[in-house]
Amino acid sequence: MSKKVLVLPGDYIGPEIMAEAVKVLEAVNRRFDLGIELEHGLLGGAAIDAHGVPLPDATLALAREADAILLGAVGGPKWDNVERHLRPEKGLLAIRSELQLFGNLRPAILYPQLADASSLKPELVAGLDILIVRELTGGIYFGEPRGIRTLENGEREGYNTYKYNESEIRRIGHLAFELARKRDKRVCSVDKSNVLEATILWREVMEEVGKDYPDVELSHIYVDNAAMQLVMRPKQFDVMVTGNMFGDILSDAAAMLTGSIGMLPSASLDQNGRGMYEPCHGSAPDIAGEGKANPLATILSVAMMLRYTLGSAEAAEVIERAVSDVLDQGLRTPDIYSEGTRQVTTVEMGEAVLAAV
Amino acid sequence: MSKKVLVLPGDYIGPEIMAEAVKVLEAVNRRFDLGIELEHGLLGGAAIDAHGVPLPDATLALAREADAILLGAVGGPKWDNVERHLRPEKGLLAIRSELQLFGNLRPAILYPQLADASSLKPELVAGLDILIVRELTGGIYFGEPRGIRTLENGEREGYNTYKYNESEIRRIGHLAFELARKRDKRVCSVDKSNVLEATILWREVMEEVGKDYPDVELSHIYVDNAAMQLVMRPKQFDVMVTGNMFGDILSDAAAMLTGSIGMLPSASLDQNGRGMYEPCHGSAPDIAGEGKANPLATILSVAMMLRYTLGSAEAAEVIERAVSDVLDQGLRTPDIYSEGTRQVTTVEMGEAVLAAV
Ligand SMILES: CC(C)[C@H](C(=O)O)[C@@H](O)C(=O)O
Numbered sequence: 001m002s003k004k005v006l007v008l009p010g011d012y013i014g015p016e017i018m019a020e021a022v023k024v025l026e027a028v029n030r031r032f033d034l035g036i037e038l039e040h041g042l043l044g045g046a047a048i049d050a051h052g053v054p055l056p057d058a059t060l061a062l063a064r065e066a067d068a069i070l071l072g073a074v075g076g077p078k079w080d081n082v083e084r085h086l087r088p089e090k091g092l093l094a095i096r097s098e099l100q101l102f103g104n105l106r107p108a109i110l111y112p113q114l115a116d117a118s119s120l121k122p123e124l125v126a127g128l129d130i131l132i133v134r135e136l137t138g139g140i141y142f143g144e145p146r147g148i149r150t151l152e153n154g155e156r157e158g159y160n161t162y163k164y165n166e167s168e169i170r171r172i173g174h175l176a177f178e179l180a181r182k183r184d185k186r187v188c189s190v191d192k193s194n195v196l197e198a199t200i201l202w203r204e205v206m207e208e209v210g211k212d213y214p215d216v217e218l219s220h221i222y223v224d225n226a227a228m229q230l231v232m233r234p235k236q237f238d239v240m241v242t243g244n245m246f247g248d249i250l251s252d253a254a255a256m257l258t259g260s261i262g263m264l265p266s267a268s269l270d271q272n273g274r275g276m277y278e279p280c281h282g283s284a285p286d287i288a289g290e291g292k293a294n295p296l297a298t299i300l301s302v303a304m305m306l307r308y309t310l311g312s313a314e315a316a317e318v319i320e321r322a323v324s325d326v327l328d329q330g331l332r333t334p335d336i337y338s339e340g341t342r343q344v345t346t347v348e349m350g351e352a353v354l355a356a357v
Numbered sequence: 358m359s360k361k362v363l364v365l366p367g368d369y370i371g372p373e374i375m376a377e378a379v380k381v382l383e384a385v386n387r388r389f390d391l392g393i394e395l396e397h398g399l400l401g402g403a404a405i406d407a408h409g410v411p412l413p414d415a416t417l418a419l420a421r422e423a424d425a426i427l428l429g430a431v432g433g434p435k436w437d438n439v440e441r442h443l444r445p446e447k448g449l450l451a452i453r454s455e456l457q458l459f460g461n462l463r464p465a466i467l468y469p470q471l472a473d474a475s476s477l478k479p480e481l482v483a484g485l486d487i488l489i490v491r492e493l494t495g496g497i498y499f500g501e502p503r504g505i506r507t508l509e510n511g512e513r514e515g516y517n518t519y520k521y522n523e524s525e526i527r528r529i530g531h532l533a534f535e536l537a538r539k540r541d542k543r544v545c546s547v548d549k550s551n552v553l554e555a556t557i558l559w560r561e562v563m564e565e566v567g568k569d570y571p572d573v574e575l576s577h578i579y580v581d582n583a584a585m586q587l588v589m590r591p592k593q594f595d596v597m598v599t600g601n602m603f604g605d606i607l608s609d610a611a612a613m614l615t616g617s618i619g620m621l622p623s624a625s626l627d628q629n630g631r632g633m634y635e636p637c638h639g640s641a642p643d644i645a646g647e648g649k650a651n652p653l654a655t656i657l658s659v660a661m662m663l664r665y666t667l668g669s670a671e672a673a674e675v676i677e678r679a680v681s682d683v684l685d686q687g688l689r690t691p692d693i694y695s696e697g698t699r700q701v702t703t704v705e706m707g708e709a710v711l712a713a714v
């Protein structure tokens with residue numbers, strides 16, 4: 001049976017990194033006879049330029065039919081003056097919501113070959129392997145009412161609504177516990193239940209969900225303390241689960257602990273395991289077109305896609321091993337370059353992974 | 358003219374660190390003839406135990422009359438089973454709100470004597486000196502409506518409201534710019550204006566306020582990127598200004614960059630410069646009563662109080678120099694102890710500062 005993967009290269013470095021990832025995907029597709037068919041679509045700034053909207057109907061239709069989506073990166077200064085509701089990011093938020101991709105997996109893994117890249121002392125991050133599970137289709141990102149209104153006294157007020165209901169919390173909770181089962185069996189739920197009612201319910205439901213997983217340890221931490229602990233003693237965590245806003249902040253902080261955000265993939269899953277896969281980094285307008293972008297996060301997103309949605313853990317491992325091999329060979333794009341290694345371009349890096357696959 | 362300082366020792370290590378800070382305050386009071394009169398009150402768990410509420414009327418009345426408040430730390434496991442609206446933290450939130458202490462100053466300073474304590478590589482944090490200015494009486498902490506309700510389908514939903522009006526944003530903006538003027542003249546405003554309307558208004562008003570300070574550079578950053586940049590290149594920042602929730606998270610992360618949160622004071626100011634001063638750290642139930650607590654953050658809070666509210670920069674400097682002296686002498690409480698230094702108790706540390714004053 002064939003599987004459809006929708007490729008959305010996106011903006012700035014998006015197409016460059018995507019070209020390399022697609023080569024690798026096509027190679028494992030042939031080698032393992034996976035029956036994957038690729039389709040292509042536009043999202044973000046590229047879609048605004050072509051169709052005036054960041055998520056065209058055609059893209060959404062393709063996305064609904066696809067088994068998995070591979071996304072490059074969207075956004076950038078070119079669209080800064082576009083009307084707010086038409087900005088590239090809105091396309092990203094809309095596709096997450098339309099496809100109910102509620103489960104965002106953001107691993108923060110330190111590659112031993114890149115241990116020096118971290119801004120933290122080596123002993124604090126050696127072997128770091130955290131998985132942040134972020135709720136992606138609810139919370140303050142999507143809560144209504146929202147807007148900017150004029151008050152009676154003539155002043156303006158900006159407002160948003162942070163909310164979660166039990167089933168939203170439950171489904172992300174189950175995902176986190178399931179994932180923890182395959183890892184070190186520890187879930188740390190992040191909230192601010194000493195202040196926010198929305199997260200009081202969050203904590204209660206997490207406790208409830210935890211009862212179904214007696215083999216997994218559940219702990220709770222306030223978000224401010226979580227930010228501190230990530231800086232101070234990051235290796236204490238296994239799986240962290242949290243809402244959309246806190247997850248946005250903490251996953252970026254955690255990714256940066258590794259010092260090489262150009263290496264980190266992510267997955268956004270729906271209830272049936274279909275998903276969108278993308279690098280954690282952005283569209284890097286400053287280096288677009290210069291062959292400096294690191295394609296490894298996108299290539300590793302392909303591996304995640306094979307594992308979580310396309311049911312081919314074997315092919316995933318081959319890609320992950322290939323990435324590790326090219327690092328062992330000393331190849332580095334500029335973002336991860338250090339003395340004694342060999343600097344290569346986006347394409348050279350892609351070709352090296354391809355050769356190692 | 359006499360000045361009133363209300364002393365609120367709080368819970369667990371609160372009274373221990375406060376005892377040392379009060380000694381130092383009394384010493385500079387005598388030496389500089391500042392005419393400071395101390396009053397004492399209960400807040401948090403201590404108030405719950407005595408009066409059943411975390412902010413008794415008597416404390417609030419004293420607080421309203423005081424020029425400045427010196428707070429230890431509140432909260433701890435003893436009150437975990439108290440009804441939610443009577444928890445120790447609610448006393449803290451209530452006093453902030455009742456006195457309209459909207460401007461929370463949280464410096465993250467690395468003491469050269471403690472450079473090793475940071476989890477970051479030394480070259481990234483040497484000389485670190487960031488001031489986070491957090492809005493403290495608005496935003497999602499206080500926004501209504503809020504609560505947990507039952508939906509039509511029988512499910513529960515937790516909800517909170519994130520809102521800021523123009524005058525709230527303007528006053529914290531002015532405070533941040535004024536403070537930046539006395540420092541490196543750079544303000545970085547943190548928001549999530551690509552997603553949250555409340556922070557679109559925030560950014561607009563910051564731009565407007567910035568026009569009154571042509572000598573100060575204003576930049577904007579998204580909160581997720583701010584969390585990353587703090588980990589990666591913290592010294593790029595001078596003053597960061599942000600809302601209540603983001604400020605809670607980022608100020609803790611920034612404080613932890615120094616590795617010695619036991620050293621960091623904070624101020625919470627109202628429109629007239631009256632304020633509450635407290636250490637950044639919590640009530641540390643695990644070490645309470647053992648003489649292990651570091652009193653320096655509270656002692657440095659006294660210095661901040663002298664500078665910002667009581668108009669005695671001279672006395673503030675004497676205290677700050679005394680703290681630096683005892684560090685030079687190699688004295689360390691357990692939280693900042695390292696090989697080759699001398700470990701001392703809370704009281705010994707307090708006495709050493711007193712001798713140096
Ligand atoms: C671009 C932005 C809307 C998005 C988010 O905040 O979710 C990004 O920061 C991310 O984390 O994927």
Ligand SMILES: CC(C)[C@H](C(=O)O)[C@@H](O)C(=O)O
Nearest residue numbers: 194195224432446449450605
């Ligand atoms: C105790 C808690 C309510 C408080 C807050 O979130 O403001 C604390 O974390 C702080 O930062 O002072």
